[in-house]
Amino acid sequence: MIIVVCLNPALDVTHHVDAVDWGGVNRPRAVRARPGGKGLNVARTLHALGVDVLVLGLAGGITGAGVEAALRERCVPAAFTPVAGETRRTFSVVHDSKVTAFYEAGPAVSEEEFAGFRHGYEQALDGAAAVVLSGSLPPGLEPATYATLIQGAGIPAVLDTHGEALRLGAAAGAAIVKPNLAELESLTGHKLATPDEMVGAAGQLRGAQAVVVTLGPDGLLAATGDGCWRARAPAAAAGNATGAGDAVAAALTHGLVLGRPWDERLRHAAALGAATAAAPVAGEFRRQDYLGALTAVTVEEVR
Amino acid sequence: MIIVVCLNPALDVTHHVDAVDWGGVNRPRAVRARPGGKGLNVARTLHALGVDVLVLGLAGGITGAGVEAALRERCVPAAFTPVAGETRRTFSVVHDSKVTAFYEAGPAVSEEEFAGFRHGYEQALDGAAAVVLSGSLPPGLEPATYATLIQGAGIPAVLDTHGEALRLGAAAGAAIVKPNLAELESLTGHKLATPDEMVGAAGQLRGAQAVVVTLGPDGLLAATGDGCWRARAPAAAAGNATGAGDAVAAALTHGLVLGRPWDERLRHAAALGAATAAAPVAGEFRRQDYLGALTAVTVEEVR
Numbered sequence: 001m002i003i004v005v006c007l008n009p010a011l012d013v014t015h016h017v018d019a020v021d022w023g024g025v026n027r028p029r030a031v032r033a034r035p036g037g038k039g040l041n042v043a044r045t046l047h048a049l050g051v052d053v054l055v056l057g058l059a060g061g062i063t064g065a066g067v068e069a070a071l072r073e074r075c076v077p078a079a080f081t082p083v084a085g086e087t088r089r090t091f092s093v094v095h096d097s098k099v100t101a102f103y104e105a106g107p108a109v110s111e112e113e114f115a116g117f118r119h120g121y122e123q124a125l126d127g128a129a130a131v132v133l134s135g136s137l138p139p140g141l142e143p144a145t146y147a148t149l150i151q152g153a154g155i156p157a158v159l160d161t162h163g164e165a166l167r168l169g170a171a172a173g174a175a176i177v178k179p180n181l182a183e184l185e186s187l188t189g190h191k192l193a194t195p196d197e198m199v200g201a202a203g204q205l206r207g208a209q210a211v212v213v214t215l216g217p218d219g220l221l222a223a224t225g226d227g228c229w230r231a232r233a234p235a236a237a238a239g240n241a242t243g244a245g246d247a248v249a250a251a252l253t254h255g256l257v258l259g260r261p262w263d264e265r266l267r268h269a270a271a272l273g274a275a276t277a278a279a280p281v282a283g284e285f286r287r288q289d290y291l292g293a294l295t296a297v298t299v300e301e302v303r
Numbered sequence: 304m305i306i307v308v309c310l311n312p313a314l315d316v317t318h319h320v321d322a323v324d325w326g327g328v329n330r331p332r333a334v335r336a337r338p339g340g341k342g343l344n345v346a347r348t349l350h351a352l353g354v355d356v357l358v359l360g361l362a363g364g365i366t367g368a369g370v371e372a373a374l375r376e377r378c379v380p381a382a383f384t385p386v387a388g389e390t391r392r393t394f395s396v397v398h399d400s401k402v403t404a405f406y407e408a409g410p411a412v413s414e415e416e417f418a419g420f421r422h423g424y425e426q427a428l429d430g431a432a433a434v435v436l437s438g439s440l441p442p443g444l445e446p447a448t449y450a451t452l453i454q455g456a457g458i459p460a461v462l463d464t465h466g467e468a469l470r471l472g473a474a475a476g477a478a479i480v481k482p483n484l485a486e487l488e489s490l491t492g493h494k495l496a497t498p499d500e501m502v503g504a505a506g507q508l509r510g511a512q513a514v515v516v517t518l519g520p521d522g523l524l525a526a527t528g529d530g531c532w533r534a535r536a537p538a539a540a541a542g543n544a545t546g547a548g549d550a551v552a553a554a555l556t557h558g559l560v561l562g563r564p565w566d567e568r569l570r571h572a573a574a575l576g577a578a579t580a581a582a583p584v585a586g587e588f589r590r591q592d593y594l595g596a597l598t599a600v601t602v603e604e605v606r
Contacts, residue, residue, distance in 0.1 A: 013392065013394070015394070015405045015407075017405070020325075020403070021403070022323075022325070022401075022403050023401040023402070023403055024403065024404070025404045025406060026403070026404065026405045026406070027405075027406050027408065028405055028406075028407060031392075031407050033389070062365055062366075062368055062369035062372060063365075063369075065365055065368070066365035066366075069365060086336070089316065089334075091316070091318070091394055093405065098325075098326040099326070100323070100324075100325050100326055100327065100329070101327070101328045101329065102318045102320070102329045102330075102331055102396065103328060103329070103330050103331075104318075104331060104334050105330065
């Protein structure tokens, strides 16, 4: 079983409009609401791969109840620790194939609430093969939060977050950290143009056993104890790239649990990322796209 | 007790942003969520006036539960008939004192669900002094829906809606219908510039005992069996005009139940509308603004 920690889940609401009257009243022709936040995307992808998952996190208010109900409907097992604040919404307006997004910050979490979460987390670790920690931290939690959860875990941890929480989590000994290029650049403070520069920058995430950088349509770059690789999927039909990075995190964790060698792990991760980016619905993928991409992905050792 | 019928309630979510990155990701600095839909605004205003109200309507899903919880929190009595669909959200982005709004249509309501509502409605009529029917109809309900609820009521009905539902509701013998100018113009098919033209157009709403037209900052125009009046409040500090029309509907209903003569009824309605437009939060008013406006409103007979 893989634990997926989602401390700041969201209800993602998307309005599709034909055109937007900025400053006026718009009536969307289609409305979608689904559980969101990076951790929930990871959990749904693992679930779709047939992996036994358990989502652990914090949820509050009516929006938190909505997230829990939506996960139940999708048969994704979850145990949220209740918080007094209201779980955040993200609101996206899709118009002319552009997306304008509004992200709420999430509820302020108290020390007592986090202690309640941590108690359940420690109980769940027993019998879990790996843990994924993914997404932003809600207001009130220290940047060291993921680091403390990784240190005590006793099982491999995959971390997908940004900034100080990422740096501290790597230092705590994460098995894999998965920044995207912008997040890695933000840590190093400058643009990274070549694979060499990226591998060098990955060294900043000291303590992590492996760093996998997602490069959008340019695939993945991995710096691991076993070597460095670049994986690329051929360009696919444009779908909805939201959640593609989360699919990569899910595939990397799956490969870790299965004990796949790094090149195979990356092949699956790049293929699943590409299949997810090609699907019209954020965070979903078609099995035939995934299987097709698997044979088309190239993985080459670099440096 | 006044019954307020709200067949298509909403959860109004407002994001305040300093600037909008259209096509990008925005992080609102403030988020508000409150029960919305015109009927709920009317009910909250009546409740704030100290009037005994009961909200009746249709609610479904997590959003419906959110609306019910928010009304409970505000101590506004409500009894919603459950529907299978999801109650709608409205989403508003406030930026540079402009509002961009996205209105969901609401759940499709089945005949059985409406029959369930109607049963509760008929039971509640016994002992009620008046009924307010306000707002749009959810998908699936006929334009004649309000008319059938008015015909069978046996108590005075105040109707605030638009289009065919307004015309049919007036014909069913509403005590007061309260279109705004745009709604009246839309019924007549042409612009209305003078009070004379408006009073003439109000004649199109045959069957209603009185027509009160809200003119925004220009006040109210009433065509009643007792005569025609124009009420104006002096210009107030700009607040949030959303819900000002609903405050007028609430005050008109209150005046009807109290048996106030028309000129006094209109004085209170114009004052409460102005106080609501002057308050920074949509649909709320400060008591001192209301009392201040009461003495400042002018009411003159026209024609």
